[in-house]
Amino acid sequence: MSSQSLYVAGHRGRKVSSACATGFMVLSFVVMLVPLVLIVGYVIKRGAGVISWSFLTEDLPIIDRLPGGGIAPAIVGTLLIVGAATLMAVPLGLLGGIYLNEYGGKRRTASVVRFLADVMTGVPSVVMGLFIFSIWTLRYQYSAFGGALALACLMLPIVIRTSEEVLRLVAHDQREASYALGGRKATTIGRIVLPAAAPGIISGALLAIARAAGETAPLLFTILYVTKTNTSLFHGPNVALPLLIFKNAQSPFTAAADRAWGAALTLIVIVFLFTLLARIVAAGFDRRRRA
């Protein structure tokens, strides 16, 4: 009985191709990092020098091309508008996701809602702004709320679809265990399914918030522009960081360009802080479940 040798011809060739594939993957990773590092690095390089306490706390200058002034109204406006949009879009989107995955199933209404959410994801943000401009702003004047409505329209389909996907991932045997103990559907969703899906739902909401925080187009027609802080949600025009960046970056003057870079860095930091906060909350959910 002859036994086959373990020294297989061509084994070295396999090792070489394996090393090549690994090398290619590392290279792809590095290439992927390049734009990220370049963008963040360049924004920090141009923006860091601009940021100061007065830059963050003072009103906008009335004339862009002159140095001085701050971006406080735009920070307040961004927080106000994105906050209001989140309060509208996240609960509604979550309810939509719950409906689609838990109640709708393969029903016709569910398929229609799912299809419309997909279509809505693809609608350009400038169209959303135009839509809110025509149904809200023309009637009730420029206000932070109009901008929030436009951003909420952008966020809604993202929240709906990510919540639906995350809810679908909750293990079926967890639901069965709850039903088998006499749990009703609403109880099971509230006590078992949602807590299990919470980290994913938070991630999805965050994705939507980050996207909305950086949008300029929907705000162009809905909040106009101001130079003084306006904390009112419903009254008077407002300003937001992306809008400020858009306006200042168009200017040929250095003071305006610097202001735009500073505002860009501020916006990145705000989004980063929110991401961090959401991760901490999500990790808290996870720890409580494992404790």
Place this chain on the structure above:
Amino acid sequence: MTIIPTGSRSMSEVTTTPGSTEPVLGAESELPEEAREIVFEIRNLAVRYGGALAVRDVTLDIAANEITAVIGPSGCGKSTFIRCLNRMNDLVAGATVEGLVRFHGEDLYDQRVDPATVRRRIGMVFQRPNPFPKSIYDNVAYGPRINKMKHNLDDTVERALTHAALWDEVKDKLKKSGLALSGGQQQRLCIARALAVQPDVLLMDEPCSALDPIATARIEDLMEDLKREYTIVIVTHNMQQAARVSDRTAFLTTEVGESGHRSGRLVEFDRTATIFTHPSDPRTEGYITGRFG
């Protein structure tokens, strides 16, 4: 609908031989036939999934404080059958149940019956241990909490864990996650969780198939203890397990229809000793002796 006398084993046409006249082998069931309290009366039960027949011709009585085992080859509808007894099949889209299931004389599928109440009174333990990602305490307390049985919750949890023979192992770490336990402990936690809502019946769908032999032996001992207070129905693919723990055994088999579609049906239901020593149907004998399945 005529009520078939208790203890009658008129199931499918195959049970013509008087298996019940076996004198020696009925030792597990100490009560005389007439004194058995019938918990489930099942008549001509059939289940379809989206029109396709899954199991049919199930007619049997399940008695209180007995362990009834359901055995048979893969795909014979054992799990489908046991899920009819607490209306878990309601949750499967397209599942329809025909025939009659009476629970303490009441039609389980009557319009007026609330499935959630049914499931509280008829507990279930699943094939894979499925504790919630919560603490051991919260796992057991879940059922009492959602069923508004919060009175003396600590006592309820302790009693359930004691009943499930888990209390001594976990009493010092009730705040730890249920997922941190071993597989066998997780399954006993699931049993404790089911017992905490004080059901009458415990349905066990292959409760040991994911466990090692030692954990399996512990669960089997536990079933023997639980039998005093509960009625137990266990689905198992392990014939030795059915022989060891059960008082009565139902044997289901798969049949291939004219269209090539497989479905299950009840072949024989009798005292476990009879099924395993003098089965009246050649298919039962074939399965028991390992000729198929």
